[in-house]
Amino acid sequence: MGRRYMGRGLPYVSADDLGGRLIVVEGTDGVGRSTQMALLQQWIELQGFPVVTTGWSRSNLVSTSIEAAKSGNMLSGLTYTLLYATDFADRLENVIIPALRSGFVVLSDRYVYTAIARSSVRGIDKDYLRKIFEIALVPDLTFLLRVDVETLIPRVIEADGLNYWESGMDMHLDADYFESFRRYQMLLIHEFDVMGKEYGFESVDASLSIDAIQEQIRQKVGPILKG
Amino acid sequence: MIELFTPTEHRGRLIIVEGIDGSGKSTQLSLLRKFLESQGYPVVFTEWNSSDLVKETTKRGKRKQNLTPTTFSLLHATDFAHRFHHAILPPLKAGMVVLADRYVFTAYARDAVRGCDATWVRNLYSFAVTPSVAFYFRVPIDVAIKRILTGRTKLKWYEAGMDMGLAPDERASFRLFQSRILEEYDAMTQEVGFDVVDATLPVNKQQEAMRGRVVAALNGYTGKKHIATLPRIYPSEAR
Numbered sequence: 001m002g003r004r005y006m007g008r009g010l011p012y013v014s015a016d017d018l019g020g021r022l023i024v025v026e027g028t029d030g031v032g033r034s035t036q037m038a039l040l041q042q043w044i045e046l047q048g049f050p051v052v053t054t055g056w057s058r059s060n061l062v063s064t065s066i067e068a069a070k071s072g073n074m075l076s077g078l079t080y081t082l083l084y085a086t087d088f089a090d091r092l093e094n095v096i097i098p099a100l101r102s103g104f105v106v107l108s109d110r111y112v113y114t115a116i117a118r119s120s121v122r123g124i125d126k127d128y129l130r131k132i133f134e135i136a137l138v139p140d141l142t143f144l145l146r147v148d149v150e151t152l153i154p155r156v157i158e159a160d161g162l163n164y165w166e167s168g169m170d171m172h173l174d175a176d177y178f179e180s181f182r183r184y185q186m187l188l189i190h191e192f193d194v195m196g197k198e199y200g201f202e203s204v205d206a207s208l209s210i211d212a213i214q215e216q217i218r219q220k221v222g223p224i225l226k227g
Numbered sequence: 228m229i230e231l232f233t234p235t236e237h238r239g240r241l242i243i244v245e246g247i248d249g250s251g252k253s254t255q256l257s258l259l260r261k262f263l264e265s266q267g268y269p270v271v272f273t274e275w276n277s278s279d280l281v282k283e284t285t286k287r288g289k290r291k292q293n294l295t296p297t298t299f300s301l302l303h304a305t306d307f308a309h310r311f312h313h314a315i316l317p318p319l320k321a322g323m324v325v326l327a328d329r330y331v332f333t334a335y336a337r338d339a340v341r342g343c344d345a346t347w348v349r350n351l352y353s354f355a356v357t358p359s360v361a362f363y364f365r366v367p368i369d370v371a372i373k374r375i376l377t378g379r380t381k382l383k384w385y386e387a388g389m390d391m392g393l394a395p396d397e398r399a400s401f402r403l404f405q406s407r408i409l410e411e412y413d414a415m416t417q418e419v420g421f422d423v424v425d426a427t428l429p430v431n432k433q434q435e436a437m438r439g440r441v442v443a444a445l446n447g448y449t450g451k452k453h454i455a456t457l458p459r460i461y462p463s464e465a466r
Contacts, residue, residue, distance in 0.1 A: 065283070082351075090298045134347060
């Protein structure tokens with residue numbers, strides 16, 4: 001089966017000759033994405049497949065603009081969306097596409113779904129968002145590490161406390177960090193659940209042990225590596 | 228033009244100019260600004276690709292020449308969104324006159340020439356406001372090139388469209404690139420509803436036509452005007 005774009009795609013890059021595998025791990029902050037991705041990468045490499053990883057706001061092009069903007073708290077929701085879209089497009093064209101063309105397995109820590117979730121809870125029209133991200137490639141597999149907000153809160157507080165952005169303080173849901181975090185993360189979890197049905201995510205219960213989660217992920221990844 | 232943008236309520240006026248480099252649109256817009264200010268209108272001016280937010284990023288991307296058509300497009304859209312929410316929409320809601328040197332149509336033209344999907348680009352900018360008047364300064368390519376190259380020896384890489392590999396040297400590439408942009412402007416004139424200005428006419432004739440059109444668009448203006456003052460002429464500007 002040939003690779004497909006989510007919509008119109010990039011008119012000047014054909015998806016037909018893009019082999020490799022594109023595996024996405026989605027989920028809100030603190031669900032253990034990085035841990036699972038690191039374990040998965042080791043496992044895939046041990047089987048002899050080369051892996052390239054990419055993650056949200058990691059592009060060389062715009063990461064400084066994003067950091068600068070975050071520290072100034074001056075952006076409208078839409079400006080954020082477009083800045084993240086630029087970051088994604090840069091990584092898509094300079095990391096993901098070349099790697100797939102060379103037959104690599106690309107592990108993506110978050111994907112356009114994160115951008116759609118974060119932007120739509122900030123009131124950006126979903127249809128508008130979907131059309132922007134029509135440039136994205138359809139992943140071979142998307143895992144949604146899912147946990148309820150009550151389990152999430154102590155984990156995040158233990159890790160490094162509630163920060164401004166993870167708590168969605170820019171949305172002014174509540175002046176209290178704890179309450180804002182709770183409400184913001186609930187909105188995000190809901191968005192991911194809705195998208196999960198639409199896009200066919202593999203939902204994984206992230207309250208299980210690290211090993212149990214990894215086992216579930218590997219069971220799904222195994223067959224698509226051989227195929 | 229209505230279907231291109233989301234309807235937004237405001238009582239100001241948005242006047243924009245478009246055209247290829249060397250069409251003289253910026254000169255005309257600054258003359259219009261002086262006229263409007265002398266008439267007491269509260270005027271705000273904004274320029275394409277000018278926000279501090281992405282300026283450094285765009286500059287760095289351009290220097291390293293690692294922008295793709297899509298990242299080039301998205302960076303400009305980010306810049307526009309930022310200016311739109313800070314420098315365009317608030318003054319319009321306050322009932323002011325906003326003058327924009329280039330607007331979303333610059334992106335329609337340039338991004339299409341670079342290979343982005345035209346529908347995708349239109350969606351990207353669908354949050355914008357429909358201009359009250361959109362001037363397109365139409366000029367033959369040879370005239371524009373002569374104007375640009377007068378007093379300049381070197382063209383910038385992206386300005387000349389060198390990223391597209393149209394021609395090995397900057398001048399030849401610039402001509403091909405700007406010609407294609409010109410074609411895009413011509414092609415969208417009906418869709419967008421441009422007021423076309425013949426940019427080969429004498430400067431004062433163009434300005435006359437422009438003012439006539441703008442005065443008509445200011446009919447029914449309800450914003451707060453300043454007390455009109457005589458234009459202040461500084462020695463350096465006196466002819």
